[in-house]
Structure formats: C-alpha cells, structure tokens
Amino acid sequence: MTFQSIDPTEIKRMGMVKHLSPDQWNALMSIVEHIDVQPAGRIVNRRGNRLDHSLLLTEGLIARSIPRSGQRRSTFVALEFPGDFVDLHAFPLKRLDHDVVALTDCKLLVINHDRLHALIDAHTELGRMLWSLTLVDASIHRHWAMRNSSMRGLARVANFFCEFDARQAAVTGQHADIHKLGITQSDIADATGLSSVHVNRVLRDLREDGCCEVRPGALHILNRQKLVSRGAFDPAYLYLPGSDAVL
Amino acid sequence: MTFQSIDPTEIKRMGMVKHLSPDQWNALMSIVEHIDVQPAGRIVNRRGNRLDHSLLLTEGLIARSIPRSGQRRSTFVALEFPGDFVDLHAFPLKRLDHDVVALTDCKLLVINHDRLHALIDAHTELGRMLWSLTLVDASIHRHWAMRNSSMRGLARVANFFCEFDARQAAVTGQHADIHKLGITQSDIADATGLSSVHVNRVLRDLREDGCCEVRPGALHILNRQKLVSRGAFDPAYLYLPGSDAVL
DNA sequence: CGGAGCGTTGAGCAACGTCAAAAGACGTGG
DNA sequence: CCACGTCTTTTGACGTTGCTCAACGCTCCG
Numbered sequence: 001m002t003f004q005s006i007d008p009t010e011i012k013r014m015g016m017v018k019h020l021s022p023d024q025w026n027a028l029m030s031i032v033e034h035i036d037v038q039p040a041g042r043i044v045n046r047r048g049n050r051l052d053h054s055l056l057l058t059e060g061l062i063a064r065s066i067p068r069s070g071q072r073r074s075t076f077v078a079l080e081f082p083g084d085f086v087d088l089h090a091f092p093l094k095r096l097d098h099d100v101v102a103l104t105d106c107k108l109l110v111i112n113h114d115r116l117h118a119l120i121d122a123h124t125e126l127g128r129m130l131w132s133l134t135l136v137d138a139s140i141h142r143h144w145a146m147r148n149s150s151m152r153g154l155a156r157v158a159n160f161f162c163e164f165d166a167r168q169a170a171v172t173g174q175h176a177d178i179h180k181l182g183i184t185q186s187d188i189a190d191a192t193g194l195s196s197v198h199v200n201r202v203l204r205d206l207r208e209d210g211c212c213e214v215r216p217g218a219l220h221i222l223n224r225q226k227l228v229s230r231g232a233f234d235p236a237y238l239y240l241p242g243s244d245a246v247l
Numbered sequence: 248m249t250f251q252s253i254d255p256t257e258i259k260r261m262g263m264v265k266h267l268s269p270d271q272w273n274a275l276m277s278i279v280e281h282i283d284v285q286p287a288g289r290i291v292n293r294r295g296n297r298l299d300h301s302l303l304l305t306e307g308l309i310a311r312s313i314p315r316s317g318q319r320r321s322t323f324v325a326l327e328f329p330g331d332f333v334d335l336h337a338f339p340l341k342r343l344d345h346d347v348v349a350l351t352d353c354k355l356l357v358i359n360h361d362r363l364h365a366l367i368d369a370h371t372e373l374g375r376m377l378w379s380l381t382l383v384d385a386s387i388h389r390h391w392a393m394r395n396s397s398m399r400g401l402a403r404v405a406n407f408f409c410e411f412d413a414r415q416a417a418v419t420g421q422h423a424d425i426h427k428l429g430i431t432q433s434d435i436a437d438a439t440g441l442s443s444v445h446v447n448r449v450l451r452d453l454r455e456d457g458c459c460e461v462r463p464g465a466l467h468i469l470n471r472q473k474l475v476s477r478g479a480f481d482p483a484y485l486y487l488p489g490s491d492a493v494l
Numbered sequence: 495c496g497g498a499g500c501g502t503t504g505a506g507c508a509a510c511g512t513c514a515a516a517a518g519a520c521g522t523g524g
Numbered sequence: 525c526c527a528c529g530t531c532t533t534t535t536g537a538c539g540t541t542g543c544t545c546a547a548c549g550c551t552c553c554g
Contacts, residue, residue, distance in 0.1 A: 048483075064389070066389060066390075066393040068393075068397050069479040069481075070479065071397075073397075075392070075393045075396050075397045077388075077389040077392045077393060078389075089382050089385060089386075092375055092376075092378045092379040092382055092494070093379055093382050093383075093386075093486070093494060094494070097386045097389065097390075097483060097484045097486075098389060121371060124368060124371075127374070128339055129339075131339045131378050131381070132339040132340055134378070134381070134382060134385065135336050135339055135340050135381060135385075136340075137385060138336060138381065138382075138384060138385035138388055139336075139340075139344045139345075141324075141385055141388035141389050141392055142311070142313060142324040142325075142344065142345055142388050143313075143344075144392045144396075145322070145324045145388055145391045145392040145395060146313040146315075146322045146324060148392060148395055148396040148440075149322050149391075149395040149396075149439070149440030150315050150318075150320075150322045150440055152509075152510095153509070153510075184531085184532065184533090185532075185533070186531095186532080192396070193395070193396030193397055194510075194511090195510070195511050195512075196532090196533090197510090197511075197512080197513095197534090197535090198509085198510055198511070200533065200534060200535085201510095201534095201535090204534090216518095216519075216532080216533085232316040232317065234316075236295075236344060237344045239340070239344075247339070247340060247341070399541075399542095400541075400542070431499090431500065431501090432500075432501070433499095433500080441542075441543090442542070442543055442544080443500090443501090444502090444503090444542090444543075444544080444545095445541085445542055445543070447501065447502060447503085448502090448503090448542090451502090463500085463501085463551085
C-alpha cells in the first residue's frame, strides 16, 4: 500500500458517483483518509477477508472476480470504472464473496467503515444514495448473468464492448471511438465466459464485420450503431447519471 | 390483486429474513398493509414500472426474469423463496430493470415505501440490515453469472439444484430429500441458460448417475454428497442465516 | 373427445473448447 | 545493442457440447 497526502477538493466527481449531489460528495470526501495505489494484476481484496474500509476507484480498471473451482482461470462478474465504489458491498456485509482485482494500475480512495457509519447517520439521504449505488452493481450483475447465459459469442463480446464504451463515456463525459484498453483477450474471455481462443476468433469476425477492432492496448469502435445492433445493447440497466434513471 | 386482513404476529420469520432480529421483524410487520395473492405465471412487477411498494414473499416461488431481445424465452437471474424480499431493490432505485414472475401460486406481504422510509429513519440498524439483504441478492446474481458462464451443463444444473436444496432448507429449517418442485424443465432451462431439450438430457444423466431425479412436481435428491460434488457447490455466497455469515 | 402444455427421444448441425505450434510484443540483463 | 524469457496473439486441426428441428407420447382439462 502506498500512502499519499490528499486534498479532497481536488478529486472530481465522475462516472457513477455523479449520482451524488455536490454536497453529498463533499461530505464523503471529508472522511477520505488517503489514496491507495495498486499495480496491475494485484488482488486488492481477497474473498472471505474481513474488511474495515471500502475503496472508491479514481483511476484505472478493476474486475470483480470469482475463482473457478478446480481451474486456474477465474470468471469476472463486473468491471469497475473510475467513479465506482469497488467494494462498498463490504460495508454492510463485512465479508466479500469474490476477489477484487486490479486489471491496470489503479488509484483508490480509502474510506473507513466506522467513519462512513457516522457520516451516514448524520446524512440519511447519502446513506440511501450509497445503497442505490450498490444496487446498480446488482443490476449490472443481472445483466452479466443474462448476457453470458443467453447470448452467443459474437453478440456477447459486442454487448460487452458496448457496456465498456457506455461506461467509459460516463467517466469522461463524452463518447470516444478509441478507448485505451488495458485488458488482454484472456481478460475478455474471463468476462464473457468464452475461451481465449474463441475470443480471438470473435474479434476477427467483429473486425471483418466492420464493428470494431481490438489492437494491443486499444479498442477502436468503427461503427457504433452496428456494434450496438450486433450486441442488442440497451444501456437502461446501467442507471447512468444523466439518463432517465431515477435514483 | 387480492386483499386479505392480516395479523402480523401470525407471520413467521423464515429464510433470509431470519437475519432480522425479532424486534426488527415486528417493526417491519407493523407497517405491512395487506397480503397479495398471485397465481402461477403472473408477472408481479414489470420492468421499467415505477413502484411505490415492495413485496416480501411468504409462500410460493418467484423468479427475477430478463426478457431476451428478439426471442420468446427469457432468462432467469435469481429465484426467490419464502422469506425473501422480491423487489426491495425498487425501494432505493424506484424502477426495476427486470420482471418479477410468480412461478407458482404466491402470497406476498405488501410494504409501502413511504412507511418503510419512515420506519428506517427511526430504526437505522433495520435500514442497514435491509441493505444487507439486497446485497445478498447481488451475491447470488454474481454466483449465477459465474455458474452460467463457466460451468458445463451437468455441473450447472447440479449446482442449481444444490442452491435450491440449500435455500429450501433455510426456509423449512431442515434438509429434505424430496422437494416439491413447482417448476418445469423449461424453467430450469431459463435459469441455467440451456435449451429445454438439453436440460432434459442432463436430467437423464443426473438420474443415471444416481445424483437426483426430477419427477413431475418434485425433485428427489438421491445422493446429496454426489450432487454437491458434481455441481462443485459451496453455499458461502448465500450468506445463510445460521452459517458463519457476518451481516 | 380434442387441444394445449409438458416430457422424451432421435438426427443433424453449429458453436465452442482443447491442444498444439508459431509468431509477435515487451521488458530485462548482459 | 542484442539475447533471452515471458506473455500475448494468431492460426490450424479436431473433438465435444449443446442447439434446432421434428416427431411422438403423456397428462390434464375443458
């Protein structure tokens, strides 16, 4: 763990936490203790450990990961982007059932549970909003279950990229046709429940179809409309700030 | 909707709500307005609808269901047993992203959101416990995503039956080798992401393997240890009351 | 008696996994 | 700068899993 001094007023509200009002955000920042820096590949929290703090991601990409019994690989059940709480579930639950893994180098705000407890008692609406944020996670889990249960390889990967695109846009505030993609084809395989070999073939099909192109380190969206169509993507489940989501 | 008079002191704490203390339970029962009876097959709540109440299941079986785009079938992302809140997520979120479907005839306690809001303001610990209950749902969603992404047909169905068995045991308070199973093979297909034809073949394999037997209307567990082994089942993700779950 | 829904089975095919080999990318140490 | 090891990507070949279509029997219920 690396500790750094932090000026909370410098941290920007982005992504999912834009659901919080500026006042709620400032209140939350007031109890942040320090910034935690984690390198790519590090397991930030291991399943079953008792946690006395939660982490708010400000830079980088994180996966929630469940190890497959008897196999080397694991299955991803969600990706976390800047502006997401990566393990707020551990605040009420105390223990997590899954691992939290840094896919790229990450910066995280550390929020102590006792201080959060006191803060919520004083700001009941903030508490309800944090509850909502964890339920958006649940909605995303449902979507992942649906996607990996009922969509074929090509649609599955296309839908996954659409989610990536939409969430990234929510972080930066604008759509981009090129995303820095700090994940490997093997990561995509873990997220979609396909083998990495099959992911590679699906990526070729998507490229030849003119939807998108994955080069080492970046995802190029060639035709967003086509990609959305191939992946039958509807972003309602993301409850994105600024959409007609009602939180 | 059918309305019935209700004596809250008659309703037993069972299943997941056993996480609530008797005092919390009584407080919750004090704001129940009436009992809602729903027939098998009825869509109790449709996705996107704005809800001003949540439902606590006391009898029957309910599925959370996401329609597949462009297909007749849908995908189940969780089953709800007696003692579960079926749509408490709608309390903070206001709108659900999925349908809630009665698989069998059901009885449900109707809890108004405004009254719940007031109750939680007076009992902050109850609020936190309800938050926890929704996060157990999230944990179950994660498990379903993992199961349907990374397990093969036979293991998938076996694991599903293990969950059914464990949750049913949590409701009745004892393990049973025969479960009334008010669901069809097509329902099992929707829950596991397989085709109903393939489910039928997997059930034959499980029967010939001596694990379990599905007859119309009932699941017979022939060898629980074998079933758990075939499904690589570990119930930790259920955070069952009475286990070492820490809520 | 007839229809509707469910369970069962077979045949053929498409999707996907596994194994293996080789080439490219990248960092490290010499 | 090059040599080396490691990780990733790519491709082929082959086997398996699981889907689709189709037909038929069963049960329940009108």
